[in-house]
Amino acid sequence: MVPRIHFIHHSLIMPGNPVTVNLIGAGGTGSHLLESLAITNKMLIELGHPGMQVSLWDDDRINEANVAKQRFAESEVGLYKAAALINRTNRTFGTHWKAITRKFGMDYHGRPPEDARASMYVSCVDKVPIRFEIAEILGALDKSDDRANRPVYWLDTGNSQKSGQALLSTIGHVPQPAARGMRPVGHLPFITDLYREELLQAEDQDDTPSCSAVESLEKQDLFINAIIAKMASNLLWSLLRNQVTTVKGFFVNLETYRSEPILV
Numbered sequence: 001m002v003p004r005i006h007f008i009h010h011s012l013i014m015p016g017n018p019v020t021v022n023l024i025g026a027g028g029t030g031s032h033l034l035e036s037l038a039i040t041n042k043m044l045i046e047l048g049h050p051g052m053q054v055s056l057w058d059d060d061r062i063n064e065a066n067v068a069k070q071r072f073a074e075s076e077v078g079l080y081k082a083a084a085l086i087n088r089t090n091r092t093f094g095t096h097w098k099a100i101t102r103k104f105g106m107d108y109h110g111r112p113p114e115d116a117r118a119s120m121y122v123s124c125v126d127k128v129p130i131r132f133e134i135a136e137i138l139g140a141l142d143k144s145d146d147r148a149n150r151p152v153y154w155l156d157t158g159n160s161q162k163s164g165q166a167l168l169s170t171i172g173h174v175p176q177p178a179a180r181g182m183r184p185v186g187h188l189p190f191i192t193d194l195y196r197e198e199l200l201q202a203e204d205q206d207d208t209p210s211c212s213a214v215e216s217l218e219k220q221d222l223f224i225n226a227i228i229a230k231m232a233s234n235l236l237w238s239l240l241r242n243q244v245t246t247v248k249g250f251f252v253n254l255e256t257y258r259s260e261p262i263l264v
Contacts, residue, residue, distance in 0.1 A: 004264040005182045008243040009152045009174045011145070012119060018053040019240070020118040020149045024104045024134065026058035026081035028225035029157050029164075029232075030124035031071035034085050036233035037122075038093045044240060054097040055118065057104040058082040069222065105133055112137045117149045121171075122232070123156045128199050131156065135192040143172045153239075156191045157232050162221045166232040167191045167249035167262060168239070185264050188248050224254055231259070 012019060023034060037054055045051040058081045062072045066081070076084045086099035100115065107113045116137060123134055134154070141151045151171040158164055169190045176184030192199065231250055239245050249262035 002181070002183045003246060004185050005179060005244060005246050006170075006174070006185050006188060006248065006264045007176050007179075008239055008245075009150075009170075011150055012152065012240065013243055015050060018050045019120060021052050021054045021120045021122060022057060022104070022116065022118040023054055023122045023124070024057045025124035025126075026056055026085050027060070027066070027124065027126065028070050028220055029159065029229050030056070030058065031081070031085055032226045032229035033122065033124055033157070033233060034089060035071060036229055037236075038089050038095065040233060040237045040240075041095065042093060043237075047241075049240070054095075055100055055115070056082045056086050056097065057100045057102070059101055059103045069220075070225075104130075104137070106137060112140050117141065117147075117151065119149055119152050120236070121151070121154045122236070123154070124229075126158070128202055131158075131199060132192050135190050138171050138190075141171070154190065155232060155236060157228050159220060159224050159228055161219060162224060162255045163251070163253040164224055164228045165249060165251045165262075166228060166235060167194070168235060168245075169248075188264065221254055227252060227254065 021037065023030060023037065026034070034056060037052060041051045060081050062076050062079050062081055062084060064077060066072050067074055067077065072084060080099065080101040082099035082101050086097050089095060090097055104116065121138065123131065125131060138151060138154055143151055152174065154169045154171055155166060157166045168188060170186070170188045174186045176186045231252065235247070235249070246264055247261045248264050250259055251262070252259040
């Protein structure tokens, strides 16, 4: 069988400006992933890359149940999650990233808001309808090459109590060069297309907010979010560093200590 491979979009090969990233969700996985993106950004800059410009979207506020398990402290209870995380990241890493304390969604006219444009999207959401809304927004964005921040990739993460996954998708088709002995793949389907039935079945799961840290462990085990965040960040790091990938995602299970790649 000829191995399948995906080459990064040409606009992200030594770009002249930082790669714009919309990180959607600042909870369990998102709070850990932001920290990993900051480290990735630092290393990219050290290698001569312009790095990343991240906007973190979340309209939720920090409560007691979020402390420690997510990347928040007692003193931050009551603050917007996105604002607390971005302020800390900017102070620690010297970045000028942006907190957007509203939901990532269509505007009042049913159109994607202008500040929703980015080259990469990373979603860390726990409600199935939000994934379908993100897919709708990404499908409606202008993907012409002559516009800044052309939408190119969507990396979605999700998890249950002790297992989870991440999946990289292309927003439209990414032109591919010829590759001897390989089969270049320019279209990586959205998770909402590839696993539509599984997502719809998962929609009935309980998603009510936890009132305490102990109660939250019944829904998500202690380190599942951090592990998914690290592995998902490595997928993005590898794509930007090597400009090519044979893996578009992974499944991980903490109960069996197994992980499986999702090949292109």
